[in-house]
Amino acid sequence: MDIASELSRLLEGWMRWLRLRRALAWCLHGWVIGLAWGLLLGAAGMWQARLLRAEFLALAAVLALSGACLAGLIAFAWPLRRLEAARYFDRVFRLEERVSTALEFADAPASDLLQRQAQDAWNAAQRVKPARDLPLRFSRSEGLLALTLTLVIGLTGWRGTAWFQAAQQARAVQEAVAEQKQAMAEMLVKIENDPLLSEEQKRALSAPLEEALNALQDQPSLEGSVSILTAAGEKLQALSDPQAQELAQALSEAGRQLSLQEGSPLQGVGQQLAQGDAVAAATQLSQLDVSNLSQPEAEALASQLETLAQSLASIDPTLAAQLNQAAQAFRQGDRAAAGQALQQAAQTLAQAGHQMAFSQAAAQSAAQLQQGAGRVLAAGGGQAMQGAAGSQAGAGNSQGGAAAGGAGAGRGEGESGSSPLGNEAGSSPIPQNNGAGDGGKRAYEPIYAPSLLGGEGGPLVGLPQSGEDGEAVGVGPTAPGKEGGSLVPYDEVYAQYEEFNRRALENGQVPLQFMQIIRNYFDALKP
């Protein structure tokens, strides 16, 4: 038997055991370190409102597990030199340097003493039982530390609801802001590709959007994001021209009338106008061939032009004058002058079309931004505010619809509202052009007609004779000569005030610099 080889084989087995023992010990080290890091990073994440409960727990678990696995693997794979391992085993197994000496002198010239030494080492090594002499053992203090850390993490996960909710809100705000950024990017593309807009108009419309987009890249706070979106919306809103909206409405109406004139040369123009495409209508008007018209046809055309001019007189006098001028030329039989006047009217109409498109785009963008600001604010308010957010968003759409002035910008669809109010608002079939101020997503407010005494459908009341008291219909809260007491408890009405305040804040009606003051005021009013 080659004792050196046998010793080496035995040593390999011991080394495997040692690796396993080290790996297990380091697993615990890694577990504790992972837990500590998990707690540290989790606490930092919670403090910065970035981690949800599940993420916090998952972070701690992943770090602890990965720490344990990594440490265990490294410990297991850590290189062990044979001779050093033999020296270590000599000490822990109390072999009195037998094995290390035998291995070291294995290649030395054979002598009786060395052979005896090797045999002695082999005999001593065979008596060793690694599992008994080098048992797998964990440090009790380290185990307690691991347990404590686990408990602290569990307790933090259980009791840190406030931090996790804050994180959830922050996350929702981030997502909402990201959505708005995406929407703004799409708006920019849409503006860029709009053929009705001139380059100058595109630049004017893109500037506030790009500015807001850049400002949002810096990940501002909730108030900051809302402020940026609101400010951009206001800038865009300022670009929209209410008169252009009115003109568009008037042209659309006039176009509908014209489109009903069968066989009229202006029927096509009317159809285009009815569809809201004033530029196409202008093109068609400029291409109108009036040379072949008979005099009755010219007279009819003149009448239609006069009607059109009349409907536009209050909104666009220039266009109306040009149309009248063309009509007058038709009546006088001066086709050339009529054609020239029509060309001028077409040019004016085209310009108006461009202006209307610009205004419409500005209004649409403004409405989307206002709506986005509401969504961001709603996200910051959490679940409880989502219904209100839906309501607010509806208001935004409504504004857009109003700004579009009949161009049909209001969408009136339910968004993220989860509260009954939000759902109801979202599903309300609000028609377009429902007027500024009405909520596109808001429920109709009940309007009660006043009960007129003696009126139709009202209660019948006998009129008193002269000098007699009349019939008492109801009792008021006050009586002559007495102070009236409040019948509504303050804590009941406060909720309404608070609700109005919240809506005003969400709708961007309160300037940013006053938001905190208003909040403080209503906080002070709390019953």
Added chain:
Amino acid sequence: MSELSVERFCQIAEQIENEVGRVIVGQAEVVRPVLVSILAGGHVLLEGVPGLGKTMLIRTLGQALELKFSRIQFTPDLMPSDILGTEILTDQDGRRSFQFRPGPLFANLVLADEINRATPKTQSALLEAMQEGSVTVAQQTYRLEEPFFVMATQNPLEMEGTYPLPEAQLDRFFFKVNVNLPDVGEMAEILERTTGKDTPAAGRAASGADIVQMRELARTVPVASHVREYIAKLVLATHPENLHASPLVQKYVRYGASPRGGQALMLGAKVTALLAGRYNVAFEDIQAVALPALRHRLLLNFDGLAEGVNPDSVITELLGALPM
């Protein structure tokens, strides 16, 4: 390869201890280091108050080992020639010549009793014999017969009129063994043995040739490299400026052990290993011989001397502090 087997080595050593034990009661902590020193081929300095059996021990060893024994009582007027020998004028057939007459040093086992009472000059006369195993007189060198051991004794109490051994002399002693008072049981046994009618005597346990063979065998005991490094570190750590020096060493030691100290540790550990029935040197063997091998090699500084620091405590602390 040595002809002597390890079993025989252990057997002879056991016999020696048994024979010594027939005369010397207890004192195992003295007998074993002395035996180790003899088997390693080193000289021993025994330090103890009078009456503890130092001389008896060495005399008994001489009997057990069947070695030529001589005792030299060191006194202040002892001259080197008194121990080395001298040339005397002889007249043989009318022809006069100087003839060397060996002194008591020409023995296998020399007991230098109360060595510190002799003058440094006489003490130094032992240097060559102890280190080289030879004596030079009148430009003539004489080899001493193997094995050759010097067993010196000194009394630590009566210091007046004594000449402390110089460091060079001390360093040549393989071990310095402290002889302490026996305990009650041992004392009673001593009284019983030495006041009766028959005085016990040691029988023969080994010859000089056996001792030489045992010494050769001991030298072949393998020592692993890390054990050797430990010895080297231990010796160097006795120097206060060394990186591994313990606080006590740094505070109280002026100069540490020489390489002879390391040799003593190594050889002593080898013999100890064999005596333990082991064929290799373990750390335990080194620690077992560290005190006798190093205690006389530590030169204490003024603080150490003033505070009466025991070198044993310094070495013990060093052994505990030095990683294996």
